[in-house]
Amino acid sequence: MPASTAPQVPPQAVQADPAILSEDVRDARDPRAETSDRPARPAKSRGADTRALTQVLFGQLKDLEPGTPEHRRVRAALIEANIPLVRYAAARFRSRNEPMEDVVQVGTIGLINAIDRFDPERGVQFPTFAMPTVVGEIKRYFRDNVRTVHVPRRLHELWVQVTGATEDLTTAHGRSPTTAEIAERLKIAEDEVLACIEAGRSYHATSLEAAQEGDGLPGLLDRLGYEDPALAGVEHRDLVRHLLVQLPEREQRILLLRYYSNLTQSQISAELGVSQMHVSRLLARSFARLRSANRIEA
Template sequence: MTSTTEQTGTTLGSARSLPGHGGAEASELPWIEDTGKVAPKDARALSKVFLDRLQVLEEGTHEYQYARNTLIEMNLTLVRFAAARFRNRGGDDTEDIIQVGTIGLIKAIDRFDLSREVEFATFAVPYIVGEIKRFFRDTTWAVHVPRRLQELRVDLAKAKEQLAADLDRDPTVKELAGHLGLPEEEIIEGLVAANGYSAGSLDTPSAEGDSGNDQRSLADVMGEADPGMETVENLHTLAPLLEQLDDRERRIVQMRFGQEMTQAQIGAELGISQMHVSRLITRIVKQLRAGMSVEA
C-alpha cells in the first residue's frame, strides 16, 4: 500500500526533525512544504497523525506550533465548505466568514480527543458552523435587537419550517405559540423583531419599475415627506387662534401676511404710526406663537 507521504508527492518531505529542533516527538511529524497542495483525502489521514502528536507535544514549543498551524492550514477546506452554506447571506464578505469559521476550526483542534473514535471532520464542522452562526447572530442585524429575540428568531424559523411541512401551509401565530410553548404575544414580538435582521438597499430595483435598462430603484418609487403637509397642519392649528383676535388684529394679520403690505402702508390704512403697527404685529405674533406651542 502506498503511504500518505508518497501519495502527496512533492507536497510532503520525509519524516524528520523540524529545522533547529531535534527530538523524537518532532521527528515523527512529516514536513509539509505546501499545505494547500494536500488533497482532502490525504489531509484526513495526516490530521490523525498531527492530532496524535499534538496531544503529547508541549504547548508553546516550536514543534507544537508547527503541528497546530499545519492542522489549521490542512483543514481550511472544511471552513470553506461550511462558509459556502452562508454565501447568500448578503452584506458580509466571504473572507470575513472564512476568518470567523477558522476560529471554530481552531477551537475544534484544541478540543478534539482521538479517544472518541470520531472523524475530525465530523467533529470540527459543527464548531465551524456554530461560530459562523454566532457571528451572524451577533453582528449582522440591521437594527439593535435584544439577544433573546435574536435567539427566538432561530427557533421560530425552525418551527415554521417544521409546521409548514406538517400542515402543508404557513402556521398561524397560535400554532407557533403552541408548538414552542410560548405566549402568542412573545411570538408576535419575535416575528416583528425578525424584520430587523436585514435591511434592503434603496438602490435595489423596484418590482414596480419598468423592465429593461430603465428600471427604477426603490428610492425612486418610495414616498417622502410632503413639505406642504406641514403648512396645512399649521394653518389648521392657527385658524381657531385667529378667531380669538379682535377685528383690528385680524385685519393687521391679513394686510401684513396675506397682502404683504409694509408696516408704513398698514399704518396709513389704519391711521396709526408705523411704530405702533410694529408693536401690534410683535404682540399678535407672540400671542399666536404661544397658542401654537400649546396646541403642539
C-alpha cells in the same frame, strides 16, 4: 458586505508542511485534484482518513512545546486537515447572502480555538468537539457584524427557532405556515413570532433608490408618501386655536361663522339678531385682542 469585514485568519496559521498531510487533505488544497486521472475516493473513506490523521497529529502535538517551530507546523497541519469541517458548517449559512469565503474564514477562527482547547485524552472525537465552537463563532459573527440593525440576543436566538419551525411546517403542510401555526409549534405568543420575522429582515438594508426586481414597480423612493401641502400650516392652526379660546364665546362664534362657515356680515347679523355694524365692531375688537395676545407678532 465586503470580504474585508470578516476577521482575518493569519496566513501562517494554515501553511502546513505538505509532507505531513494525507493524500485527501492535499486534494482539498489543490482544486486540480478533482480533474486528475486518479479516481475520486469515497467521501466516507476521505472522512475516515482525516479523522485518523487528526488523531495522529494531536498525538504529536501534546508532546511538543508550544511556540516552537515544530508545534506551529503540526498545529497548522491540524487546521488545514479540518478545513472541510469548517466548510461543512459554513454551508448551513448559505441562505444568509454573505460571501461564503467570509463565513469560512470566521469558522476557521472557531476551528483554531477548538484545536487549542481540545484534549484527546477525554475520549471525544475532535469533529464532535469542534463543531459547536465553529458554528458558534459563525453565529456570533452574523449576530454582531452582519445585521444592519442590531436586535436583542434573545430575539435573535428565537428568530433561529422560528426559521427552523417555518421550514419544518412548510415541508409537512406543503405551504407556508401561518403565524398562529408557528406560535403553536414553538409554544410562544403570535406577537413574538411577528417580532422575530421583523428582526429577520434587519440583515440587509435596501437602498431607497434600488429598483424592485420582478414586480415591475419603481424604487422605494418613488413610492414614498408625498409632502403634505398643509403641513406648513400646522403651527399656525395650533396658534389660532390657542388664541381663540381667550375670546368671549359670542366673539368666537362670530369668527367661526365668518371664516369657517364663510358667512357674510349680513348673514351673521341675521343669524345672531344684531346689526351688521355691531358685527363689524365685534370682529374688529376680536382681531385687536388676537393681535395683542399673539406673542409672535409682539
